[in-house]
Amino acid sequence: MSEQTLEIPCNIPADAVNPVEPFLRMDRMPHIWCPGCGIGTTVNCFTRALIDSHANLDKVAIVSGIGCTGRVAGYANLDSFHTTHGRAIPFATGLKLANPELQVVVYSGDGDLFAIGGNHFIHAARRNMDLKVICVNNLTYAMTGGQTAPTTPSKVISATNPYGVFEPAFNLVALAEAAGASYVARWTTFHVKQLSRSMEEVLRKKGFCFIEVISPCPTLYQRRNKMGDGLDTMKYYKQASKIRHGAPTAECDLTKSGEIVVGKFVDRDRPSYFEMLNSQMTETLGDRYAEPEVMCEQC
Amino acid sequence: MEDELAASITIQGAVWGGAKAFTVTSGPGFSLMMEHIGYAAMTETPCVFVDVQRGGPSTGLPTLPAQADMMQARWGSHGDYGIIALCPNSPQECFDLAITAFNLSEEFRVPVMLMLDECVGHMTEKVIIPDAAAIDVYPRRFTHLPPGEFRLFEPREDKVPDMVRAGDGYRFHVTGLTHDERGYPSMNVDTQRSSVTRLLEKLQPFTGERALSETADLEDAEVVVVSYGITSRVAQRAIDLARQKGVRAGKFRIISAWPFPEKHIAALAPKVKAMVVPELNLGQMVHEVERAAAGRCKVRLVPHAGGTVHNPEAILKAILEAAE
Amino acid sequence: MAKGFVAINVERCKGCGFCVEFCPTRVLTLSSAFNTKGYHPPNVMAAEKCSGCDLCGMYCPDFAIFGARYAR
Ligand SMILES: Cc1ncc(C[n+]2csc(CCOP(=O)(O)OP(=O)(O)O)c2C)c(N)n1
Ligand code: SF4
Ligand code: SF4
Ligand code: SF4
Ligand SMILES: [Mg+2]
Numbered sequence: 204m205s206e207q208t209l210e211i212p213c214n215i216p217a218d219a220v221n222p223v224e225p226f227l228r229m230d231r232m233p234h235i236w237c238p239g240c241g242i243g244t245t246v247n248c249f250t251r252a253l254i255d256s257h258a259n260l261d262k263v264a265i266v267s268g269i270g271c272t273g274r275v276a277g278y279a280n281l282d283s284f285h286t287t288h289g290r291a292i293p294f295a296t297g298l299k300l301a302n303p304e305l306q307v308v309v310y311s312g313d314g315d316l317f318a319i320g321g322n323h324f325i326h327a328a329r330r331n332m333d334l335k336v337i338c339v340n341n342l343t344y345a346m347t348g349g350q351t352a353p354t355t356p357s358k359v360i361s362a363t364n365p366y367g368v369f370e371p372a373f374n375l376v377a378l379a380e381a382a383g384a385s386y387v388a389r390w391t392t393f394h395v396k397q398l399s400r401s402m403e404e405v406l407r408k409k410g411f412c413f414i415e416v417i418s419p420c421p422t423l424y425q426r427r428n429k430m431g432d433g434l435d436t437m438k439y440y441k442q443a444s445k446i447r448h449g450a451p452t453a454e455c456d457l458t459k460s461g462e463i464v465v466g467k468f469v470d471r472d473r474p475s476y477f478e479m480l481n482s483q484m485t486e487t488l489g490d491r492y493a494e495p496e497v498m499c500e501q502c
Numbered sequence: 503m504e505d506e507l508a509a510s511i512t513i514q515g516a517v518w519g520g521a522k523a524f525t526v527t528s529g530p531g532f533s534l535m536m537e538h539i540g541y542a543a544m545t546e547t548p549c550v551f552v553d554v555q556r557g558g559p560s561t562g563l564p565t566l567p568a569q570a571d572m573m574q575a576r577w578g579s580h581g582d583y584g585i586i587a588l589c590p591n592s593p594q595e596c597f598d599l600a601i602t603a604f605n606l607s608e609e610f611r612v613p614v615m616l617m618l619d620e621c622v623g624h625m626t627e628k629v630i631i632p633d634a635a636a637i638d639v640y641p642r643r644f645t646h647l648p649p650g651e652f653r654l655f656e657p658r659e660d661k662v663p664d665m666v667r668a669g670d671g672y673r674f675h676v677t678g679l680t681h682d683e684r685g686y687p688s689m690n691v692d693t694q695r696s697s698v699t700r701l702l703e704k705l706q707p708f709t710g711e712r713a714l715s716e717t718a719d720l721e722d723a724e725v726v727v728v729s730y731g732i733t734s735r736v737a738q739r740a741i742d743l744a745r746q747k748g749v750r751a752g753k754f755r756i757i758s759a760w761p762f763p764e765k766h767i768a769a770l771a772p773k774v775k776a777m778v779v780p781e782l783n784l785g786q787m788v789h790e791v792e793r794a795a796a797g798r799c800k801v802r803l804v805p806h807a808g809g810t811v812h813n814p815e816a817i818l819k820a821i822l823e824a825a826e
Numbered sequence: 827m828a829k830g831f832v833a834i835n836v837e838r839c840k841g842c843g844f845c846v847e848f849c850p851t852r853v854l855t856l857s858s859a860f861n862t863k864g865y866h867p868p869n870v871m872a873a874e875k876c877s878g879c880d881l882c883g884m885y886c887p888d889f890a891i892f893g894a895r896y897a898r
Contacts, residue, residue: 297515
């Protein structure tokens with residue numbers, strides 16, 4: 204069946220385009236993601252958030268680490284950086300420090316942000332660096348073959364734990380809150396409306412914001428655990444999720460097949476990195492302090 | 503930043519945000535930075551790394567001198583790429599070469615290493631800081647092409663591409679993956695060959711005409727001491743002593759160590775009996791000297807495992823033996 | 827008359843079924859035919875029920891479908 208022979212029995216205006224397309228590098232499609240992978244769904248939500256927040260897209264930069272999720276930067280029609288494994292946050296920090304008017308979004312996987320990159324995550328949250336961190340949590344190192352990640356729940360079968368994971372997993376939302384994040388939410392790829400609303404909210408909020416998106420990796424996680432395909436996973440998310448805004452994050456652990464607490468857990472105002480810098484320096488130096496002019500003269 | 507892994511990539515974020523940026527470390531931190539020296543080479547991000555060398559391996563000799571990171575500076579990250587490394591031997595030169603390092607990083611779009619050693623790093627000497635207006639600054643090579651026409655990794659005649667910064671509407675993509683001229687991942691044999699070859703070729707001028715060095719007494723020299731950093735100051739003493747004893751010793755001080763100034767060493771080799779190479783390591787740059795001399799003169803290493811500097815007598819002894 | 831329409835790029839589709847499952851008014855069904863990559867794309871079986879809500883567009887991981895309301 205080709206496009207020419209398809210009959211769509213509704214009237215499609217000639218100028219209709221998929222609203223996601225202007226946000227994608229269409230010359231790089233098709234993308235690499237598997238059938239039923241949730242990463243593309245999160246990209247749709249991010250796109251809608253950009254539209255709804257009326258962001259100036261020339262001033263939005265996206266930074267990814269390495270992994271299936273790490274490929275998002277390469278598909279986004281924004282200033283985009285595909286960095287090294289685990290280091291998206293420090294790269295993004297440099298970008299933000301050099302050019303504070305940029306809206307800097309970090310878009311990466313659970314392994315990238317919380318295993319190899321975990322140290323950078325907690326420190327950026329501690330500093331309340333003005334970054335919007337979106338973590339697609341598929342509970343595994345997907346790109347490299349489905350190894351155990353710090354997020355993989357116990358009892359799960361993975362490439363590196365063929366007899367079941369026995370280490371406790373990180374609770375990412377609790378970690379983010381404890382480290383100092385200004386905003387913490389969790390959704391699944393089933394919750395497209397809520398997710399895009401959360402993304403829109405963080406695009407409008409100052410400080411370190413964190414959104415965890417639980418997402419299927421049918422190829423390497425669900426299949427190995429006999430949990431069906433992407434659609435089965437989406438149905439599980441629908442059935443097992445409980446929206447509990449403001450729930451204590453410590454109660455939001457994930458298990459292999461149990462309840463998934465979703466919602467906005469933290470939304471608070473802490474002084475941002477720049478505010479802390481400027482107030483400390485002004486306190487110490489008084490008039491002698493001028494807010495840093497970080498752009499080089501020739502630039 | 504929280505660690506050297508972070509610092510070495512934060513500076514690169516800052517560069518793509520439009521700033522000039524550098525980071526400073528010593529051996530263990532330099533080891534952690536290797537991944538991002540590769541990233542800077544691959545993404546052609548101009549930035550500066552300062553390494554104040556101490557004895558190693560591992561924690562080694564904190565705050566005691568060595569010059570044992572020279573090969574790591576060149577080869578420390580995986581893959582084929584080139585970098586520039588400069589070796590100051592005084593506080594004044596630390597200042598001057600820091601400016602040169604930034605300028606070269608912008609001109610060639612490479613990470614530039616400023617390779618100090620603990621002695622130079624902790625040295626107190628008079629430094630003349632010129633008027634800001636008197637300092638030559640190589641401006642970032644921003645493209646003049648508008649978005650749409652500009653290709654992020656399309657090289658100019660000197661094999662170096664022009665640059666943009668985030669926020670200016672170019673909607674560009676930077677990746678550490680092998681990429682085509684648009685900056686898009688392109689993982690195939692042809693792109694790999696052409697891009698990696700260019701990363702090395704753009705630095706070719708430093709093997710000859712753009713190499714930085716300081717020479718003295720070469721006209722009549724029978725033995726040339728090839729040295730760098732603090733060791734060059736000890737070597738100067740040995741050269742003076744040798745001349746007093748009637749041995750015509752000369753000086754070749756390497757300032758730009760990488761790319762190795764092989765054309766200069768190759769030109770010098772047939773004119774002398776020997777080259778003596780004192781280093782605060784058990785033999786690193788001496789391999790490059792041997793390679794460039796290619797058997798046309800003797801090459802003698804004067805090794806030192808680090809912790810202090812050479813005794814000039816040890817270098818003198820090597821000069822006298824080499825002159826025989 | 828339907829309030830909205832749904833547009834499908836069958837060649838981009840990977841047949842995950844998200845759009846079919848989560849269309850609130852059950853406009854779609856998976857076709858028994860294959861696209862050239864061997865996946866079953868969705869088919870519009872009840873165009874008149876389409877509200878143009880674009881939930882299908884938000885779910886589709888392959889950017890292969892979207893819905894929109896008719897102007898006016
Ligand atoms: C320093 C380093 N170690 C290991 C790898 C190999 N690697 C590539 S992607 C990846 C895991 C990514 O997992 P995650 O961040 O969860 O992304 P996903 O693929 O699941 O979206 C690893 C270990 C690497 N690229 N660099
Ligand atoms: S391996 Fe998993 S995460 Fe990666 S593209 Fe496939 S389904 Fe998605
Ligand atoms: S959601 Fe997209 S990929 Fe999945 S079946 Fe529908 S059109 Fe195809
Ligand atoms: S636009 Fe809404 S109603 Fe129409 S097909 Fe898509 S999901 Fe169904
Ligand atoms: Mg993952």
